[in-house]
Amino acid sequence: MNKWLGLALILGLAGCPKKKEAGLTQNEAQSLGDALSAGIEDSAKSYGAVKDGAGADEPCATLSGNTADADLDNIPASATVTYNCTAMALGYTGTLNGTMSVTDDAPNVAAWAFTGGANLHATLTGPFGGTAVRDWDGMIVATQTTNFALHRTLDVVTVWTAPGGDGSGGLAGRQTTVTEDNDWTITYTPMVTWMPGSIVVTGSLTATGQWNFTINEFAGMATLATPTPLTLDPNCATRITAGTVTGAYMDDDMNDHTVTVTWTGCGARTVTKT
Secondary structure, three states: OOOHHHHHHHHHHOOOOOOOOOOOOHHHHHHHHHHHHHHHHHHHOOOOOHHHHOOOOOOOEEEEEEOOOOOOOOOOOEEEEEEEEEEEEOOEEEEEEEEEEEEEOOOOOOOOOEEEEEEEEEEEEOOOOOEEEEEEEEEEEEEEOOOEEEEEEEEEEEEEEOOOOOOOOOOOOOEEEEEEEEEEEEEEEEOOOOOOOOOOOOEEEEEEEEEEEEEOOEEEEEEEEEEEEEEEOOOOOOOEEEEEEEEEEEOOOOOEEEEEEEEEEOOEEEEEEO
């Protein structure tokens, strides 16, 4: 499951520090929204051929274990992908290391049913010295009921280090850390008939569950909702082109707040806080 595109969207984590409030500053809310949207887009990109999504065909990834696929649903029986990747584009340099395991929970039936384990470390360095570091550790479980559900229980840590303010372009400047405990479910409803393992088709997504986070000195327990279903478009690199996801939480004074991410196009989204 390719994590590169999601990491690239974390670049909004840099922000000028503000006076600490009972809840989040707008810059902190922006950082959280960037992290939330990257996680949801990661989940959206998980639909499709799991073997391809796990990077089995990438030259920087090595596939090992039991790669048999008796039911031809592109989910390996029990395999591990080991990543050792470096790439450059538009002045950015990215790396991806670690492993992703995938086990077909219904090896003799073509079905959207698998369990995966992620232990990944990625970095993205910008042309002016800023660096984003992201780590994933946890489980992903896919189930096929009326629709197709992807339950995500991952611990995710993202650290953004902005260039230094002395004009040197160094990394001695601001740093923002977002820690997430993602216990949520992404449900996919195809617009046309879709068979697990085939190329993903246009459809809609909903996100529900718990999203617990820590950013700088603030910790929150948020509940996810999808007031406007997300549009999944296979022609979009980040998969999502429209829709809204909200995360509702309380601040230190027990006041209700919401971080809202709204997609208005492929790679185009806004973050607001109320």
